Amino acid sequence: MDLSSVKSVSPNRKFMKKAIALLFSILVIVISFIILNNSNKAAKNTVKVLRVNQSGGLPAYGVITEKQIEKYDLIKKEYTDDMILAKDLPEVIEKYTKYYIRDKSILYKDQISTEKPQRNDWLYKVEDDREVLTLPYNFLEAGGDILMPGDRVRIRVSYEAEGGGDPYANPNAAASSSGKMKTEILFDSIVVKDMLNANSHSIYEVYQEVLKLGEDERDKVMKSTEFLKNIQPRALMLEGSKEEITKFASYNNKEGKKFLITILSRNESNPVVDQLPTLQREVESWAEKDSSK
Incomplete structure (x- = not known):
């Protein structure tokens, strides 16, 4: 059998580009999977806080009622110590807002006052x-x-x-x-x-x-x-x-x-x-x- 007529095959530049592209795509998929998996875990790791649940928000110096706020699951890594936890709901009811608070805003401790606002x-x-x-x-x-x-x-x-x-x-x-x-x-x-x-x-x-x-x-x-x-x-x-x-x-x-x-x-x-x-x-x-x- 005469092998002299068989041409040698070597990877060309086009083949190398396709291989690199394939490897890059696989890498992106793996990284995306890891990120989504971590995000899914983080979303399940939440803490319950209080937020405004009233159309138009809470007015300044108004009395807070239970129907104006709701419990909300917040991703734990986004939680800060100055937020009001859902378990502290009784301590918020009948208190006063220091200023206007938008609807769907998380309540913070420095937004609430126990003192009745003074008129004039x-x-x-x-x-x-x-x-x-x-x-x-x-x-x-x-x-x-x-x-x-x-x-x-x-x-x-x-x-x-x-x-x-x-x-x-x-x-x-x-x-x-x-x-x-x-x-x-x-x-x-x-x-x-x-x-x-x-x-x-x-x-x-x-x-x-x-x-x-x-x-x-x-x-x-x-x-x-x-x-x-x-x-x-x-x-x-x-x-x-x-x-x-x-x-x-x-x-x-x-x-x-x-x-x-x-x-x-x-x-x-x-x-x-x-x-x-x-x-x-x-x-x-x-x-x-x-x-x-």
């Missing part, structure tokens, strides 16, 4: 040398519903000088006499700490109460005529020094007095709309729908 809590932070002044306010003449607690305003006072004068003098005039009327700046820049509605209730508290409602109920309330009336200010609550309040008292006794209130830039303010962005968006959304009718 800003009053407790007023320093001893400061005083709070209540000033009547016509929202139709000064910014409408634009003015919010936390805004800064400038207040001018026009009053009748001795001998009488024009009671309709322009309060925007410079700090000089206009006939027998004088205009001066009473407060160059003062913060609106809160506002009172026609029922003498805090408007900031009105916003807070609305946030405690569920999402569906909150939407219904905010579209009501009663809610719109409750956020219309009839008086401002201003925090000032003893000297500023004494100055106000001296002008408040003058004949024919008128106060002009102007809103200052919000660049250095902290209005309530910035603290409650969700509520702001819902109010704007309602206003757009109402104007299109």
